[in-house]
Amino acid sequence: MATSARHPLRYLPAALIVAFTSTSFAANLTRDNGSPVGDNQNSQTAGPAGPVVLQDSQLIEKLQRFDRERIPERVVHARGTGAFGEFVADTDISDLTKAQVFTPGAHTPVFVRFSTVMGYRGSPEQARDPRGFATKFYTQQGNWDLVGINWPIFFIRDAIKFPDFVHANKPSAVTGVQDANLAFDFFAHTPEATSMLTHLYTVQGMPDSYRHMDGFGVHAFKLVNAKGEVHYVKFHWKSVQGIHGIRPQDIPTSIGKDWNLMSNDLYTALKNGDYPKWDLTIQVLKPDELAQFDYDALDDTKIWSTVPERKIGTLTLNRVPDNYFQTTEESAFAPSRMVPGIEPSEDRMLQGRLFSYADTQIYRIGTNYNELPINRPLATVTNNNQDGLMNFGDRKGDVNYEPSGIAELAQDPQYKYVQTPLAGTTQQQAIHKTLNFRQAGEYYRSLSAQDKGDLVTALSADLNHVTSETNKYTMLSYFYKADVDYGTRLAGATHADVSRVAAQAAKLSD
Ligand code: HEM
Incomplete structure (x- = not known):
């Protein structure tokens, strides 16, 4: 029997391993120490009428x-x-990046986790919520996680606001129930969310299947080529199945029919051999092109609407995991997990995310979560990290430090982080080119008449829960500022005075 580097018997002499593994207990129920269980139905008791005894270690364990x-x-x-x-790469972009995952013809295994954002672990999969689209690429150069959502933008642009954004949108601290009144209390003070809210309340904001939605990296990332040249890129997963959402009037029936619609749909397709695909496209800007827009190109509430997209590969999902907990639950995606040739941009949200994910994973799963099968890279891990709760890594030898004249681990300068020019002093200032409303209006005007109507129906239903008149008029003024028709229709659907909305919108800067 071959023992892999990870096999639990790898520390034992080969002869013993053969002796153990040739004795099969396969059909027997065993305890965690491998010994057979005699009776898994009846606890051991002190006589027929006496209490259960503490020595029944099968029961206790x-x-x-x-x-x-x-x-x-x-x-x-x-x-x-x-x-x-x-993921199969199909286009040579070595002029942009040295990341081997993009070598044309390279096949890279992936694990993808789709999700809703605000609901609890067992909550219904249909909710007015962005959908997570997180991809772990097990590349030859280590794991790369592209942790995105089904929209190209986000609600806020600075990580320092994220806990507040989540508190306002998660279930109320008093009732444990989500409350649109609290969410819009936050959004009334967050004009940069106008575009994302407009996307969220469309029909596409309620995808009828994970297969029928796109995915986006949202932030700009840096691609670095072998010469050390930098380009800024945005990633987009384009659904080959097409995009399809649920109209507001169909939501109650569809939730009533199946709370777990999204999982059931995906797994049924996979089991039937109907493998969903997404093409990966990129938009590319040179560093000196970032300043050309009247918005901040590194603001994650903005799309690069004028920058063309080009396809660089295709993702195919083809297998349902056979253990939900060990894969989906224990998987740990982090925007900070990158490979040579891919680096973070200066986007302030992304910068906060670089810290937050691995931090929560050390708490949620444990210090050595990267050693779990779902998170472990296919590339060999060689470093001096050691010990910690539940450590089962392969680190060997007593040179657990560096530098060393005995067993030095090489470091290749070609993998140093790229150098980025800096300017100014430390500061705490909002970005200058906020342009909070224009792209929301452009998006609204791109919708069909039916989609506009459905957006107004869905959004006004939640705005009607807003109890503060000030918040309600502030929200309406944001949508009016984005587009007069949009704001007017929302004012009508929420019984608001449109002239007051218009007057308030007129005071907003672009
Ligand atoms: C500063 C802003 C943000 C912070 C601090 C943050 C933080 C977090 C945290 C703590 C988790 C849980 C991770 C885990 O337990 O494994 C998470 C999950 C996730 N976040 Fe964020 N997030 C932020 C913004 C975003 C944005 C802008 C996106 C989309 C581009 C996003 C997409 C996701 C996804 C898809 C997951 C689920 C990953 C999975 O399936 O395990 N987040 N986020």
């Missing part, structure tokens, strides 16, 4: 294990569905 079966759910994106597949 079984209950102890059960008591600890849950790990904390993700603080956001708790409800999710995972699937395995592969």
Whole structure:
């Protein structure tokens, strides 16, 4: 029998391994120490009428294990569905990046987790919520995680606001129930969310299937080529299946029919061999092109609407994981997990995300979460990290430091982070080119008449929960500022005075 580097018997002499593994207990129920169980139905008792005895270690261990079966759910994106597949690169972009995952013809295994954002782990999969689209690429140069959503933008542009954004949108601290009144209290003070809210309340904001939505990296990232040259890129997964959402009037029936619609749809398709695909496209800007817009190109509330997209590969999902907990629940995606040739941009949201994910994962799963099968890179990990709770890594030898004249680990300067020019002093200032409303209006005007109507129906239904008149008029003024027709129709649907909305909108800067 071959023992892999990870096999639990790898520390034992080969002769012993053969002796153990040739004795098969396969058909027997065993305890965690591998010994057979005689009776899993009746606890050991002191006589026919006496109490249960403490020496029944099968009973005790079984209950102890059960008591600890849950790990904390993700603080956001708790409800999710995972699937395995592969990414095949098809276009030479070596002029942009040295990342081997993009070598034409390279096949890279992936694990994708789709999710909702605000609901609990067991919450319905249909919710007015962005959908997570997180992809872990197990590349030859280590794992790269592209942790995106189904929209090209986000609600806020600075990580310091993220906990507040989540608190306002998660269930109320008093009732435990989501409350549109609290959400819009936050959004009334967050004009940069106008474009994302407009996207969220469309029919596409309620995808009828994970297969029928796109994915976006949202932020700009840096691609770095072998010469050390930098380009800024945005990533877009384009659904080959097409985009399809649920209209407001169909939502109650569809939720009533199946709370788990999204998981069931994806897994049924995979089991039937109907493998969903997404093309990966990129938009590219040179560093000196970032300043050419009247918005900040590194503001994640903006799309690069005038920059062309080009296809660089295709993702295919083809396998349902056979253990939900060990894959979907224990998977840990992080925007900070990158490979040579891909680096973060200076986007302030992305910069906060670079810290937050690995931090929460150390808490949620444990210090050595990267050693779990779903998170472990296919590339060999060689470093001096050691110990910690549940460590089962392969680090060997007593030179657990660096530098060393005994067993030095090489470091290749070609993998140093790229150098970026800096300017100014430290500061705490909002970005200058906010342009909070224009892209929301452009998006509204791009919708069909039916989609505009559905957007107004869905958004006004939630705006009608806003109890503060000030918040209500502030929200309406944002939408009016984005587009007069949009704001007027929302004012009508929320019984508001449109002239007051217009007057308030007139005071807003672009
Ligand atoms: C500063 C802003 C943000 C912070 C601090 C933040 C933080 C977090 C945290 C703590 C998690 C849970 C991770 C885990 O337990 O494994 C998470 C999950 C996630 N976030 Fe964010 N997030 C931010 C913004 C965003 C944005 C802008 C996107 C989309 C581009 C996004 C997409 C996701 C996705 C898809 C997941 C679920 C990953 C999975 O399936 O496991 N987040 N986020």
